[in-house]
Amino acid sequence: MTRSAAGDSGTDPAEGVVYDLAADCTHEDIEEGARYLATVNGVVKYGVFVDISDHVSGLVHESSLIGDYDVGDDLVVDLVEIRENGDLGFEEVDVDIDAVDVEAVVHGDDARVEDLDEHVGDTVHLEGDVVQIKQTAGPTIFAVRDGTGVVPCAAFEEAGVRAYPDIELDDTVRITGDVETREGSVQIETDNLVRLRGAAAEEVRERVDAALEERAEPADVEPLIEWPAFEKLRDDLAAVARQLRVAVLDSRPIRLRHHADGDGMCASVPVQLALDNFIAEVHEDGDAPQHLFKRLPSKAPYYEMEDVTRDLNFALEDEERHGQRLPLLFMVDNGSTEEDTPAYRAMAQYDIPILVVDHHHPDPDAVGPLLEEHVNPYLHDEDYRITTGMMCVELARMIDPTITDQLEHVPAVAGLSDRSKADAMDDYLALADDAGYSEADLRDIGEAMDYAAHWLRYNSGDNLINDVLNLDCDDPERHEELVEFLSTRAQRDVDEQLDDAEPHVEHEPLDNGAHLYRLDVENHARRFTYPAPGKTTGELHDRKVTETGDPVITIGYGPDFAVLRSDGVRLDIPNMVTELQDEIPGAGVSGGGHLVVGSIKFVSGMREPVIDALVEKMENAELDEELRSTLLRDGGE
Template sequence: MTSSTAGEAGTDPTDRVVYDLAPGCTLDDAEEGALYLATVNGVVEYGVFVDLSKHVSGLVHESNLDGEYAVGDELIVELVEIRENGDIGFEDVDLDPDSTDRTAVIPDDDVDIGGLSGRIGETVSVEGDVVQIKQTAGPTILSIRDGTGIVPAAAFEAAGVRAYPEVDLDDVVRVTGTVEAHEGAPQLEVDQLTRFDGAAEREVRASVDAELRARAEPAETEPLIEWPAFETLREDLEDIARRLRTAVLDSRPIRVRHHADGDGMCAALPVQLAVENFIAEVHADPDAPRHLFKRSPSKAPFYEMEDVTRDLNFALEDEERHGQRLPLLFMVDNGSTEEDVPAYRALDQYDVPILVADHHHPDPDAVAPFLEAHANPYLHGEDYRITTGMMCVELARMIDPSITDDLEHVPAVAGLADRSKADAMDEYLDLAAEAGYEKDDLDDIVEALDYAAHWLRYQSGPNLINDALNLDCDDEARHRELVDFLSSRARRDVEEQLADAEPHVEHEQLDNGTHLYRLDVENHARRFTYPAPGKTTGELHDRKVTETGDPVITIGYGPDFAVLRSDGVRLDIPNMVSELQTEIEGAGVSGGGHLVVGSIKFVPGMRESVLEALVEKMEAAELDEELRSTLLRDD
């Protein structure tokens, strides 16, 4: 026995230890002369048969019985004889089972949860903490975690009745039961569950925590390319990877909110693939990746109240219905600005940790009180040329380095999608070429992603987007055919839009030599179709940059918004928005984005005043000769 024997036969029974064998105990865990808790499993003329565990049974002869018993009754017995043939004889002891302190006897065959798949059909014991409690119409499902994995344990009472109601989330327990195959994965059918406290709880918790800390550490990976500017972000990305892996080990759901554009998708999908792989590695439940990870696009480059209200409502429902923890929120390619603060304040009322990986110009003082980790190139003296997709490919590799070969083209797609002028773009393009993607192929993927995102609107479209990006896609031909179809449709629609809009474009040359183009996209572009106002403005801008070879600013405006694009001019759109908020009373100005690419909103009645003030600020901006020369060289 794992516990010491108690007393000797012949002494006062009330002074002796009574042992309670766990279901998995065998005869090797029992000794002659010791007292045990037994359960009657059969009544015959010459006595009663009793069980001490699933594997230890024997007879209490009528000559050794002090009372009358029925099947299911409990009694205290002394093991008086173990015969050579394995038969066991017991003697009834005059003790009340309900008022007798008992010492649990645990079989020596403790196993790690990570090894249960090889123990199907066996009775085993595991120790760990409870990370989820879900009440079904049948059993209570308790998810038990040790340092090697998480397994569902099914405990049965009456249908729909909570088993072990004294056990709460985060309690440390020992579960003994039979390992069954449930939907192709191991599940424990609970025979006995013991809740630990005191020294036993501290010992198990310390052991599990130490293993979890080690397992949460991100993989040590070499970056896909050598880029000193990127190295400043590495520590922040490692911190996010560690927190994401910890969330998986804690069985905490992860919710990713990403900007619904090419860079946002190139950032979020690699993280999704890596995290879902890690969830599948940790959890025995094959449905765990579907339940514990959710990716949602955001049309705005910040966390809108509509989105946070929806996310929070779903999270609270999952907490109540499925016993899940509240999620960890990971903001990708958005989440760095003061516009995110109202949504963060809503989450601050609950236990929802927030992480951010973004390359938009940040408001660190505004968002820092709400964030547990924040990776942004601006925080290290860099800028938007390091796209979020580039960052998150490295982040995904830290979570699951096995997906590296599948991601080699993704940073180049992200850079092209966000028009990055980083020096590293050439290396990323070379890396993609080695993986089989020429620049024309990457341009087509960018167009296809943008077109798909437009029509998906608020849906994540995981299968379609994975096929377009050729990420976790098992059909190369389908990928190429899909991209060709989507990109050709996108280019056709853009050409038709610009053909209708160009006659209505207003042009002037500012005093600083910049070409300014304006288009009323509300009245001179088709609405509710592709391309949207932002895409229309961007495509018009690119066309004018190519035509002139000079510094260009393009404004696409509607009744209450303006989309801004700039090349060759030193703009600071977030700062311009801040100034307009102060300078124009009652305009309701908000917005932001990158320094030279962004959007603003205002009340319709103040449109002319806002646009006039914007143009004045643009006219006062300095030309960026470095950007201009880069632009001309690329053209």
């Protein structure tokens, strides 16, 4: 329990209660016979001098001491006498400080984080949990949450010296200080910080936990379109939204890794927008969004060891230098396959939670035990036609429903970028049309994003991508001009690449009636420029589908890799990879993707037998009219 001493004549002694005085409490706030939490400020031959506030001190005579103490030690004392001259006499009380009820005695108003802007200039009292401790060149900054928000509390000992060194992460504390603004953000200039114990700590923790549970609940929003297949995923997405909101409330950094393609960006950027808004709503520190969220593109469709070692190193540096918690990892449009497991096991060494939203064919037995949440349409008897962008737009709206109007065109861009043949595409295209985007506009946006992502490489390019996708963009004319510029250059580069590659494309009719096209992208396509080998293969494939109107398989290969595209042929690329691993020992086969879109790797010396085995499997595959493209729906994985 916490009591305010403002206006009181003193503390009324209560059986078994230990009073903890705020720094500004005076003799008017004390009472003979009461117990107080004291700190030793001096040791002499005949006892120890103790402070029970900045203004109230006294002596514990050696005859009344139970233990041996040094300056800075805490103990519980009984105020046995207030002498006429104002001197105080104390006796030590033999109790366990962590087991007694500690009641705060403070001046100022009780306050909540969400109301601090109404208390600027006032002295307030705030109770909550410490969620970050950052030592600066000046003060120590304690980030404290109370369930309604998180506020930085600056405590100064001396420049660069840790204030309140006994306070640790996750301690339940009481802060007393003045509310001020700094660089446009509210913070508390700390006069006193005390770790709560016993029933007082338990009461605050229960109150904070209840508020956090309520605040973490995602918004109950209706999907943008009616789609029975999507309903199977709604609860899974809500669970991810809840985990992400909890991370924000815990001041746990979120690292979002996504496939650097059109669908991956249509999935990750809306979530970034939603989380930035929620972080700004919860945290009084105006810089919190840039510290607590990072979007990180991945070129590979799985979590590479190069990426995970870099992510872990940055996380450990942030923990040491800035007092941050270790992050939550959120994988988007990748992360579902066995190839991800080595990186996940590296994260497991540090107990870093991992969430995945993906639509690639999963290996649930391999990744499932390593994930907190795994959302994938294949886990509900659906498939890749539900793109990650479609799912993550709904996820973003669960985190922050106010951004709905900004996102209405994004699922259609995601679907076109990833060649989705979902029944829902017509509805998404109609929704985008109502928002002012024609199908041609959406295709150009997807092409512009793909082109920008290629040149950004490992940079997230937040501002540029937001302008291309027209999210949070305050200049519609700039958006249109930017998309036209980027998409036009992208199409020019694609056309030049295909025109140069066409004479080297090998064609072979397969026994099952499909056309097989092969291209050595290492030797007959420009390297280190746009389009990359995967995009080149996809664009060549689309051209051949349009030309023939028949089932088509396209292979773009290099020394140690092959990119596969298929329309109208019932392939299972992840299963084919598994079979090749058993059938061709020593080939180092790995890879996967969707059923009809994917890539594989192998050792360069085994390229010929691996590709020959692939072709044989493709030749034995059945044709499937349902998997054939609508001819003019092009795009790139």
